Amino acid sequence: MTSLYKLVGGVSLLALLGGCASLSGDGGFGAVASVSEQRTGAPASVAGRLPRNEDDARALAAVIGKKLEQPLSADDAVQVALLNNRGLQATYWSLGVAEADLVQAGRVQNPVLDFKRSHGGGEVGIERTLTFNLVGLITAPMASRIEGRRFEQTKLLVSNEALKVAADTRRAWVDAVAAAQIADYAKQVEASAQASAELSERMRKAGNWSALDMAREQAYHAQTVADVTHTQKAAVAAREKLTRLLGLSGEQAAYRLPDHLPDLPAAPRELANVEQAAVDERLDIQAAKLDTEQTASTLGLTRTTRFINVLDLGAVRNTDGPTATRGYELTLEIPLFDWGSARVARAEATYMQSVNQLAQAAVQARSEARASYADYRASYDLARHYRDRVLPLRKQISEQTLLRYNGMLMSVFELLADAREQATAVSGYIGALRDYWIAQANLEAAQGGRLSTNKGVQP
Amino acid sequence: MTDRRSFLSGAALIGAGMVTKAAVASLPEAPVQSSPATQAPLSPPNGRPYNPVVTLNGWTLPWRMKDGVKEFHLVAEPVVREIAPGMTANLWGYNGQSPGPTIEVVEGDRVRIFVTNKLPEHTSVHWHGQRLPNGMDGVTGLTQPGIPPGKTFVYEFVAKHAGTFMYHPHADEMAQMAMGMMGFWVTHPRDPKQHAVDRDFVFLLNAYDIDPGSYTPKINTMTDFNLWTFNSRAFPGIDPMVVRKDDRVRIRVGNLTMTNHPVHLHGHTFEVTGTDGGWVRPAARWPEVTTDIAVGQMRAIEFIADEPGDWSFHCHKSHHTMNAMGHSVPTMIGVDHSGVAEKINNLVPGYMVMGDKGAAMDGMQMPLPENTLPMMTGDGPFGGLDMGGMFTVVKVREGLARNDYKDPGWYKHPPGSVAHEWTGELPPAPRAPGAPPAKASEAMDVKRDGDMHHHH
Numbered sequence: 040m041t042s043l044y045k046l047v048g049g050v051s052l053l054a055l056l057g058g059c060a061s062l063s064g065d066g067g068f069g070a071v072a073s074v075s076e077q078r079t080g081a082p083a084s085v086a087g088r089l090p091r092n093e094d095d096a097r098a099l100a101a102v103i104g105k106k107l108e109q110p111l112s113a114d115d116a117v118q119v120a121l122l123n124n125r126g127l128q129a130t131y132w133s134l135g136v137a138e139a140d141l142v143q144a145g146r147v148q149n150p151v152l153d154f155k156r157s158h159g160g161g162e163v164g165i166e167r168t169l170t171f172n173l174v175g176l177i178t179a180p181m182a183s184r185i186e187g188r189r190f191e192q193t194k195l196l197v198s199n200e201a202l203k204v205a206a207d208t209r210r211a212w213v214d215a216v217a218a219a220q221i222a223d224y225a226k227q228v229e230a231s232a233q234a235s236a237e238l239s240e241r242m243r244k245a246g247n248w249s250a251l252d253m254a255r256e257q258a259y260h261a262q263t264v265a266d267v268t269h270t271q272k273a274a275v276a277a278r279e280k281l282t283r284l285l286g287l288s289g290e291q292a293a294y295r296l297p298d299h300l301p302d303l304p305a306a307p308r309e310l311a312n313v314e315q316a317a318v319d320e321r322l323d324i325q326a327a328k329l330d331t332e333q334t335a336s337t338l339g340l341t342r343t344t345r346f347i348n349v350l351d352l353g354a355v356r357n358t359d360g361p362t363a364t365r366g367y368e369l370t371l372e373i374p375l376f377d378w379g380s381a382r383v384a385r386a387e388a389t390y391m392q393s394v395n396q397l398a399q400a401a402v403q404a405r406s407e408a409r410a411s412y413a414d415y416r417a418s419y420d421l422a423r424h425y426r427d428r429v430l431p432l433r434k435q436i437s438e439q440t441l442l443r444y445n446g447m448l449m450s451v452f453e454l455l456a457d458a459r460e461q462a463t464a465v466s467g468y469i470g471a472l473r474d475y476w477i478a479q480a481n482l483e484a485a486q487g488g489r490l491s492t493n494k495g496v497q498p
Numbered sequence: 499m500t501d502r503r504s505f506l507s508g509a510a511l512i513g514a515g516m517v518t519k520a521a522v523a524s525l526p527e528a529p530v531q532s533s534p535a536t537q538a539p540l541s542p543p544n545g546r547p548y549n550p551v552v553t554l555n556g557w558t559l560p561w562r563m564k565d566g567v568k569e570f571h572l573v574a575e576p577v578v579r580e581i582a583p584g585m586t587a588n589l590w591g592y593n594g595q596s597p598g599p600t601i602e603v604v605e606g607d608r609v610r611i612f613v614t615n616k617l618p619e620h621t622s623v624h625w626h627g628q629r630l631p632n633g634m635d636g637v638t639g640l641t642q643p644g645i646p647p648g649k650t651f652v653y654e655f656v657a658k659h660a661g662t663f664m665y666h667p668h669a670d671e672m673a674q675m676a677m678g679m680m681g682f683w684v685t686h687p688r689d690p691k692q693h694a695v696d697r698d699f700v701f702l703l704n705a706y707d708i709d710p711g712s713y714t715p716k717i718n719t720m721t722d723f724n725l726w727t728f729n730s731r732a733f734p735g736i737d738p739m740v741v742r743k744d745d746r747v748r749i750r751v752g753n754l755t756m757t758n759h760p761v762h763l764h765g766h767t768f769e770v771t772g773t774d775g776g777w778v779r780p781a782a783r784w785p786e787v788t789t790d791i792a793v794g795q796m797r798a799i800e801f802i803a804d805e806p807g808d809w810s811f812h813c814h815k816s817h818h819t820m821n822a823m824g825h826s827v828p829t830m831i832g833v834d835h836s837g838v839a840e841k842i843n844n845l846v847p848g849y850m851v852m853g854d855k856g857a858a859m860d861g862m863q864m865p866l867p868e869n870t871l872p873m874m875t876g877d878g879p880f881g882g883l884d885m886g887g888m889f890t891v892v893k894v895r896e897g898l899a900r901n902d903y904k905d906p907g908w909y910k911h912p913p914g915s916v917a918h919e920w921t922g923e924l925p926p927a928p929r930a931p932g933a934p935p936a937k938a939s940e941a942m943d944v945k946r947d948g949d950m951h952h953h954h
């Protein structure tokens with residue numbers, strides 16, 4: 040039996056490695072926060088870092104409380120979500136995990152000392168082995184590079200998650216405001232139907248109407264009561280969806296929203312190169328690019344280290360009794376059965392997978408950009424049609440109906456029926472306006488964040 | 499009412515532009531009248547003498563004599579007629595008006611009528627009630643081809659019988675008459691003394707369905723018309739018939755609507771003296787205050803205007819003394835609006851409760867759709883008349899000049915001759931034996947003097 044001292048060689052290399060990576064302190068959050076703020080227009084933290092303690096929590100609560108004093112605007116909703124959405128917070132912390140991995144990768148694995156003492160026949164045998172994974176030493180720069188990319192990728196994905204939460208929040212805000220507005224109009228319709236029903240009852244009492252006439256009016260009213268409940272259900276659901284995204288509960292869940300959606304902008308955005316912008320700007324595409332680069336690098340590594348990664352290089356110092364011997368030991372895998380070709384093939388396949396995934400992501404992004412832009416323009420046109428044609432015509436009809444009522448050419452019931460129809464048209468407009476703002480949020484998401492040309496027309 | 503001089507000079511002026519053209523074509527000029535006011539009677543400048551008629555809100559067509567033949571020129575054309583102040587209609591008519599001008603001739607006259615068609619479709623003129631050669635009867639397809647747009651046809655016959663007649667197309671009749679194509683025709687007796695009266699008014703009954711806010715009649719309407727008119731005028735657009743006390747007055751009415759009209763005169767009894775078949779023998783005349791004029795009929799009524807005052811003259815179908823109204827508007831009388839009215843007002847700003855006490859508008863001036871006459875209107879010396887459509891006033895006054903048709907204003911009643919409020923003790927209202935005692939109704943209380951009740 041030999042007792043071996045395995046010594047570490049290449050000390051200078053070790054020293055070099057030891058100093059190349061350290062923890063940033065914010066787990067990479069600063070970088071993400073800056074991307075997210077640049078894309079959403081809203082800072083992702085109160086103090087420039089993630090809340091860790093009671094003081095941070097209080098500061099956050101204060102900021103959110105201040106926002107909730109006013110009816111919550113869409114921008115404020117996005118802001119609150121970025122600060123307060125717990126799912127997003129959890130994602131922010133995954134940055135810390137990725138960074139720790141990176142730093143870990145950059146550190147050389149500690150040497151392992153193995154000490155063995157044995158008794159036998161009055162002899163004491165001491166075996167000391169110091170092992171060090173040299174391949175780690177050799178591959179450390181590469182591993183560090185890989186983890187570096189992975190960290191970059193994580194930052195992008197986390198930033199992208201923030202954008203997604205921002206877009207979801209914006210859509211949920213639009214839905215919640217619109218649903219409340221539609222529920223309000225349903226109440227107005229119900230009020231007109233109720234006036235009709237009441238009047239029909241009095242018509243019946245005065246002997247002017249049959250039971251059939253009265254039942255018709257009252258059946259209509261009963262239907263509108265059902266409609267009110269439907270729209271109120273939808274309004275509650277839409278609001279709760281927003282509340283979840285905002286991460287609000289308790290008293291804070293009683294936040295107020297504006298009574299109505301923002302007006303349609305004077306003109307829609309003219310975007311020249313939506314596809315290119317999407318490919319250039321979208322963080323998921325950038326992350327996919329990084330992934331591809333990373334697998335490319337892994338492939339290169341595998342190619343060069345197909346044998347070395349199984350090489351054990353050791354410096355040996357053996358003490359056996361009073362005499363010590365020195366030497367080294369080299370274990371070289373003989374590529375007799377495994378030439379590493381399978382590993383290379385696997386890496387190549389993985390790489391090609393990644394390349395295709397990137398291409399797919401790009402195709403998807405371009406299509407989404409085209410589709411969302413087309414939808415955005417069509418939604419604008421539709422909302423404008425409602426605003427400029429449908430509503431003015433309904434208003435004209437109402438005015439003319441009133442004139443006819445004045446001339447005893449039409450009855451009050453026709454007046455009330457018209458009021459209901461007008462409210463329906465207004466609901467149509469609210470729906471179209473809602474679709475427009477959602478289309479804009481979708482377009483932004485498909486373009487990788489806030490539209491650079493879109494300042495000042497946010498809902 | 500314009501006087502005769504301005505009427506004639508106006509006609510000459512408008513006709514002047516046609517002289518050269520008409521001379522070239524050797525057609526008589528086709529004078530045009532644009533005013534809807536009643537024009538003074540046209541005394542015959544040549545030919546046989548006669549007592550001219552007054553066309554209510556209309557005029558008589560001048561003619562020219564050519565080789566002993568009376569030549570008239572009718573131009574069938576689209577016109578804009580003022581139905582009443584504040585409302586005009588896009589109609590079809592003749593020589594600038596609907597109805598067209600009255601044609602007056604004398605028994606035995608040879609008459610030649612040029613008809614120029616300026617309508618977008620063919621037309622013809624049927625001389626309703628006349629005895630004439632079959633080929634002059636004006637029935638498209640049957641007695642003549644239609645007059646194509648842009649063409650002129652000529653009709654020629656002898657006005658054999660004195661009487662009251664009409665003219666109207668017998669081509670696409672439903673559309674053309676619904677659009678206002680019609681006119682009056684009077685053939686005077688050869689002897690002006692025969693059947694002579696002091697004042698002789700003529701007009702046609704017509705009806706239109708013009709949707710509130712629009713201008714052109716709905717020609718497919720069959721019964722539910724909303725404008726009932728004398729000579730395409732609705733009250734308050736119909737001129738009064740001004741007569742001198744003790745005048746013998748004749749009113750000739752022709753019905754070209756799709757329903758009958760019981761025409762009713764207040765304050766006098768009259769006799770029906772003529773139909774489109776001719777004069778009624780004196781022994782066969784019935785005293786009447788209302789005479790029904792069936793579709794396509796003519797009636798001449800006569801009375802002595804011996805009662806001074808402002809006397810209603812109207813169709814007795816009460817919907818025919820209304821202007822455009824909603825025929826499917828439910829009755830609101832007696833319906834309590836309290837509470838509901840405010841709710842409706844929240845939804846419909848500008849809404850006012852109407853109809854809960856009846857349909858009278860009490861002079862309420864509410865904005866209406868464009869080109870729409872109030873349902874009932876017209877102001878008299880004692881307030882609103884609540885009338886529209888086929889309604890006017892016969893104004894009987896003492897001491898008018900023979901040819902004075904000017905509106906004398908409202909009648910000044912001799913003192914004590916107007917119904918007035920009773921303020922004295924009321925005798926108990928007798929009731930049928932065994933009838934339940936009368937309920938004190940709200941309406942009765944409202945009519946009483948304010949200090950007589952305190953429970954309001």
Ligand SMILES: [Cu+2]
Pocket residue numbers: 726758759760813814815818888
């Ligand atoms: Cu009538």
